[in-house]
Amino acid sequence: xxxxxxxxxxxxxxxxxxxxxxxxxxxxxxxxxxxxxxxxxxxxxxxxxxxxxxxxxxxxxxxxxxxxxxxxxxxxxxxxxxxxxxxxxxxxxxxxxxxxxxxxxxxxxxxxxxxxxxxxxxxxxxxxxxxxxxxxxxxxxxxxxxxxxxxxxxxxxxxxxxxxxxxxxxxxxxxxxxxxxxxxxxxxxxxxxxxxxxxxxxxxxxxxxxxxxxxxxxxxxxxxxxxxxxxxxxxxxxxxxxxxxxxxxxxxxxxxxxxxxxxxxxxxxxxxxxxxxxxxxxxxxxxxxxxxxxxxxxxxxxxxxxxxxxxxxxxxxxxxxxxxxxxxxxxxxxxxxxxxxxxxxxxxxxxxxxxxxxxxxxxxxxxxxxxxxxxxxxxxxxxxxxxxxxxxxxxxxxxxxxxxxxxxxxxxxxxxxxxxxxxxxxxxx
Amino acid sequence: xxxxxxxxxxxxxxxxxxxxxxxxxxxxxxxxxxxxxxxxxxxxxxxxxxxxxxxxxxxxxxxxxxxxxxxxxxxxxxxxxxxxxxxxxxxxxxxxxxxxxxxxxxxxxxxxxxxxxxxxxxxxxxxxxxxxxxxxxxxxxxxxxxxxxxxxxxxxxxxxxxxxxxxxxxxxxxxxxxxxxxxxxxxxxxxxxxxxxxxxxxxxxxxxxxxxxxxxxxxxxxxxxxxxxxxxxxxxxxxxxxxxxxxxxxxxxxxxxxxxxxxxxxxxxxxxxxxxxxxxxxxxxxxxxxxxxxxxxxxxxxxxxxxxxxxxxxxxxxxxxxxxxxxxxxxxxxxxxxxxxxxxxxxxxxxxxxxxxxxxxxxxxxxxxxxxxxxxxxxxxxxxxxxxxxxxxxxxxxxxxxxxxxxxxxxxxxxxxxxxxxxxxxxxx
Numbered sequence: 001x002x003x004x005x006x007x008x009x010x011x012x013x014x015x016x017x018x019x020x021x022x023x024x025x026x027x028x029x030x031x032x033x034x035x036x037x038x039x040x041x042x043x044x045x046x047x048x049x050x051x052x053x054x055x056x057x058x059x060x061x062x063x064x065x066x067x068x069x070x071x072x073x074x075x076x077x078x079x080x081x082x083x084x085x086x087x088x089x090x091x092x093x094x095x096x097x098x099x100x101x102x103x104x105x106x107x108x109x110x111x112x113x114x115x116x117x118x119x120x121x122x123x124x125x126x127x128x129x130x131x132x133x134x135x136x137x138x139x140x141x142x143x144x145x146x147x148x149x150x151x152x153x154x155x156x157x158x159x160x161x162x163x164x165x166x167x168x169x170x171x172x173x174x175x176x177x178x179x180x181x182x183x184x185x186x187x188x189x190x191x192x193x194x195x196x197x198x199x200x201x202x203x204x205x206x207x208x209x210x211x212x213x214x215x216x217x218x219x220x221x222x223x224x225x226x227x228x229x230x231x232x233x234x235x236x237x238x239x240x241x242x243x244x245x246x247x248x249x250x251x252x253x254x255x256x257x258x259x260x261x262x263x264x265x266x267x268x269x270x271x272x273x274x275x276x277x278x279x280x281x282x283x284x285x286x287x288x289x290x291x292x293x294x295x296x297x298x299x300x301x302x303x304x305x306x307x308x309x310x311x312x313x314x315x316x317x318x319x320x321x322x323x324x325x326x327x328x329x330x331x332x333x334x335x336x337x338x339x340x341x342x343x344x345x346x347x348x349x350x351x352x353x354x355x356x357x358x359x360x361x362x363x364x365x366x367x368x369x370x371x372x373x374x375x376x377x378x379x380x381x382x383x384x385x386x387x388x389x390x391x392x393x394x395x396x397x398x399x400x401x402x403x404x405x406x407x408x409x410x411x412x413x414x415x416x417x418x419x420x421x422x423x424x425x426x427x428x429x
Numbered sequence: 430x431x432x433x434x435x436x437x438x439x440x441x442x443x444x445x446x447x448x449x450x451x452x453x454x455x456x457x458x459x460x461x462x463x464x465x466x467x468x469x470x471x472x473x474x475x476x477x478x479x480x481x482x483x484x485x486x487x488x489x490x491x492x493x494x495x496x497x498x499x500x501x502x503x504x505x506x507x508x509x510x511x512x513x514x515x516x517x518x519x520x521x522x523x524x525x526x527x528x529x530x531x532x533x534x535x536x537x538x539x540x541x542x543x544x545x546x547x548x549x550x551x552x553x554x555x556x557x558x559x560x561x562x563x564x565x566x567x568x569x570x571x572x573x574x575x576x577x578x579x580x581x582x583x584x585x586x587x588x589x590x591x592x593x594x595x596x597x598x599x600x601x602x603x604x605x606x607x608x609x610x611x612x613x614x615x616x617x618x619x620x621x622x623x624x625x626x627x628x629x630x631x632x633x634x635x636x637x638x639x640x641x642x643x644x645x646x647x648x649x650x651x652x653x654x655x656x657x658x659x660x661x662x663x664x665x666x667x668x669x670x671x672x673x674x675x676x677x678x679x680x681x682x683x684x685x686x687x688x689x690x691x692x693x694x695x696x697x698x699x700x701x702x703x704x705x706x707x708x709x710x711x712x713x714x715x716x717x718x719x720x721x722x723x724x725x726x727x728x729x730x731x732x733x734x735x736x737x738x739x740x741x742x743x744x745x746x747x748x749x750x751x752x753x754x755x756x757x758x759x760x761x762x763x764x765x766x767x768x769x770x771x772x773x774x775x776x777x778x779x780x781x782x783x784x785x786x787x788x789x790x791x792x793x794x795x796x797x798x799x800x801x802x803x804x805x806x807x808x809x810x811x812x813x814x815x816x817x818x819x820x821x822x823x824x825x826x827x828x829x830x831x832x833x834x835x836x837x838x839x840x841x842x843x844x845x846x847x848x849x850x851x852x853x854x855x856x857x858x
Contacts, residue, residue, distance in 0.1 A: 085734065102525070103734045104733070106730050106734070109733035109737060109738075112737070113733060190632065193730035195628035195631065195730070195731035195732075199535075199622075199623070199624035199625075202619075203619065225759055228759075301539065301624070301653075302535050302624035303535075304533070304539050304622075305514065305532045305535070305537075308538060308541070330657075334841060412763065
């Protein structure tokens with residue numbers, strides 16, 4: 001199975017099977033990833049920190065041990081807002097240049113415990129907000145990779161690593177994944193432990209993954225959260241009930257995205273899914289604005305150390321966002337949380353009629369230029385609803401860059417989402 | 430108003446009023462606290478780190494500035510599981526001896542922004558769990574101060590500082606406050622921002638305060654969360670509806686605590702409250718066991734770095750607790766969260782008939798010996814229900830140590846809890 005692809009291109013699950021079968025070593029896999037990085041990093045700029053020897057040392061240690069899990073020997077990229085005890089963690093900010101945490105975040109330590117290799121730190125935007133960092137879209141270096149999980153999306157898309165951690169507070173996993181043409185997965189809130197994550201908005205910050213296969217997204221969260229392995233055996237026989245959801249923000253997507261998603265819905269119906277339109281009305285239309293209010297209130301507090309001591313080292317756009325957060329009253333914040341809670345109940349009712357919802361991943365393909373990271377609008381509502389979301393590459397935009405479609409599952413229904421999304425991906429070809 | 434009390438004994442709110450009136454300097458207040466610490470610290474052992482010059486320097490700076498908030502110039506103790514950029518933070522564990530974080534936790538930075546003085550770090554038990562540290566009960570040095578906010582409770586009780594941060598995952602603010610005879614306040618979950626707190630159980634960990642007055646507890650949370658100032662003007666006219674709640678764990682409290690709480694209920698009724706018994710039956714009786722399951726699942730993950738790299742530096746009791754957490758399945762964890770959610774809805778209904786509930790704070794007075802920190806049983810259910818709780822000193826146990834009564838408010842009803850608790854405190858004399 002690994003013959004057709006170079007080692008750096010194979011999925012984590014395929015690599016793990018080859019490792020267990022004795023057909024592959026972690027060292028060879030890691031070396032292939034490092035070679036790809038060597039070739040491409042000057043162009044893509046996906047990594048905040050990489051030490052080839054440190055990665056190879058971990059790989060050789062893995063090769064001396066019996067497999068500890070299905071992640072054994074697999075290289076993993078870690079977004080640079082997640083602490084690592086042996087690699088600097090700069091949170092995408094000049095305030096933390098060279099900062100070395102004392103301990104690994106829970107998710108990093110769990111990967112190590114499972115036998116995984118921490119390959120390096122992937123570039124984050126400033127504190128996982130919208131202000132861009134140095135990463136470029138590997139499909140077209142003149143375009144943004146999206147953010148805030150810029151480096152993770154670009155590194156996975158460019159086959160530098162099979163899996164990388166992302167985080168999402170607004171649309172920071174889904175958007176860059178869509179822009180870079182990979183699988184972005186934001187789990188149900190509270191599936192991956194957040195100890196050691198630099199908090200931005202603790203009610204929303206969610207650890208997730210960037211991968212090239214849905215199976216790999218499932219693999220990672222199964223190991224970390226102790227979920228039973230997802231069986232994809234039922235995929236072929238599935239007839240999913242799919243709610244085609246334009247969302248209240250449909251007019252913020254461009255014509256290419258409209259056409260792409262409509263075509264996808266038609267293809268899914270043609271492949272046997274029960275597809276019908278779901279209109280989210282009333283308070284649902286306030287979810288994006290509410291996400292902005294709730295997160296800003298929390299930004300203002302979470303970044304107090306930075307905004308009071310290093311205001312000159314914070315970008316103008318984040319400074320403005322923080323200032324807005326300082327004006328949100330506790331009452332407004334609590335009203336926002338209450339609205340979100342009401343909508344969570346309503347969306348749970350909606351899901352009685354559907355296995356998954358289908359929605360835009362982003363307003364369009366990755367914008368040109370590196371002075372922005374694109375608009376998060378199509379992530380905001382789902383993040384605030386705490387639902388599991390997965391973006392799949394599907395179609396191309398006007399300049400040939402990847403487009404994505406977003407598949408959203410019910411709260412806590414991550415395993416069912418993986419299976420339904422796999423069905424969707426196969427139906428979309 | 431400060432004439433009857435030594436400077437180190439006055440409340441934060443009284444000190445703040447004197448500061449604003451020009452009758453007191455922060456330097457004098459901080460110096461008085463430092464002098465008390467100098468006299469008593471050898472006996473009480475409440476502090477993990479204190480640097481008198483660093484504290485005085487902050488105080489002098491405050492005295493040069495116009496008051497920034499009602500916390501201006503007020504010394505605050507910080508539990509040593511909360512990061513500080515200029516003081517070591519050891520999380521109560523030998524693993525982190527001398528550890529110096531790079532940045533302040535949000536709550537610490539907020540106190541500084543508000544003009545408060547970070548006096549020093551107060552002793553925590555090991556990672557805010559039950560394994561004791563060095564602190565002694567200031568009322569009787571042969572007894573535990575309780576845990577995990579051991580140093581904060583003892584320091585405030587011994588008039589070394591008017592306010593200190595505590596945290597609560599099980600009963601880590603309420604229990605030590607009750608044992609030390611001070612006001613312990615665990616806010617509604619998500620009132621004080623947790624960025625920079627060493628996580629143990631992210632679904633439950635709650636920042637709170639230890640103070641000697643209810644007004645001071647209110648003051649702190651108002652400044653940090655942006656709540657409007659609580660008005661205590663209505664207290665005298667209040668006729669609170671009080672649910673006397675023995676809880677499903679009543680038989681785990683001793684006879685002295687039973688008698689003390691029953692007497693308190695009678696006194697409150699005599700003072701004009703509408704007091705009636707509230708029995709929490711059915712699934713409520715599973716809340717304590719569920720809290721243990723949910724928190725253990727999270728302990729296992731949050732402490733992965735420590736348990737995999739430094740197992741020999743973790744106490745046997747925490748090692749056992751972590752191991753138990755490793756055996757909790759995701760399904761059991763999610764069932765626990767679902768049970769908690771059902772009980773949160775039920776308790777919201779219960780609160781339609783009551784302004785506050787009255788319940789035990791601890792099974793009895795502080796146990797003798799320093800090899801334990803007492804039982805958290807009377808905190809578990811309220812923490813899992815995310816409700817605001819306040820313990821008030823009330824009565825004495827068999828050996829003359831303080832007893833407490835716990836007053837519980839509705840979710841988000843912290844301001845109403847302060848007012849009702851103030852009424853309760855006055856009625857109890």
